[in-house]
Amino acid sequence: MRTNNKLNKPENRSFIEDARRAQIVDCAIEVIATKGFVNTSISRIAEEAGISKGVISYHFLSKEELIQQVVMEVYQAGAIYMDSHMKGKVKAKDILKAYIESNLAFMGDNPKKIIAVTEILANARTKEGKRLFDVTANDQFLAPIIQLLELGQQDGSFRALSTFSAKVLATTIRDTIDGVGFQLALDPNLDLESYSKELKILFDLATRKEEII
Incomplete structure (x- = not known):
């Protein structure tokens, strides 16, 4: 050994x-x-x-070290995939759409990776019984989305958001996308393309500036 x-x-x-x-x-x-x-x-x-x-x-x-490697590699692969799809986008509105679209496209291209990570996140625990991974409201995962929301307010794409509102919205975006992974685990035939379209509409409405009539 x-x-x-x-x-x-x-x-x-x-x-x-x-x-x-x-x-x-x-x-x-x-x-x-x-x-x-x-x-x-x-x-x-x-x-x-x-x-x-x-x-x-x-x-x-250990099995725990192997599981951690699986999660790390899938997240890294996802980040590289998404970066390539968001590259060249300037307006926050377009970046957000590409962020959502590329997330779900990666899921569609790598269903087994997503299902495996979903299984790990839901079930992996330490010897003490604590979850091995807890990404809920994790600042590391929310920071890029919050920065995007700030950019959108600066370039006029998004409505004004308080610090609290921005965190709530960022958490909702991230949790909604992660939730798709759990649905994919239950239904491998999930229509991710249609799901992506609906999410883009949903969060476009959530961030859109109110029109003054």
Whole structure:
């Protein structure tokens, strides 16, 4: 058994080790998405990958560390995907539409990743019983949306918002989008394109400036 975590540092890993870790993460996503988090074990992931449990233990110190890697990689992939779709947008109104659209488009292109992360967020707990991940009202996730709402007020796209109102709206936007992931887990045939259109209309109305008649 390894007694240190040096291998887990990217600068200490070889190309082959990185490839093996990526394979294990992909297999973990497959098992969690198809079997559910509560039915996922290192043994099942090893079976899916066609390797021994020892190989997984060599690359990840625990199931918890592997699960954290899954969530981190999916969020990073989502951020890269969304950035590419929002690139070139200047007006806050257009950026918000692209933000919503790219979120749901990523879900549509990567359903198993979304279902796996949804399973993890809902069920993963520490040994003490606390949720392993809690992104509810997390400032790290809300900050970009709040900044976007501020930009919209500056460029005239959005109505005036107090600090409190902006946080409420940002939380609603983020929670609504995250909720789509839970619905996708229940219904793999969910019409994400139509859902995206409705959300864009909804939040356009929520941020629109009142017209003076």
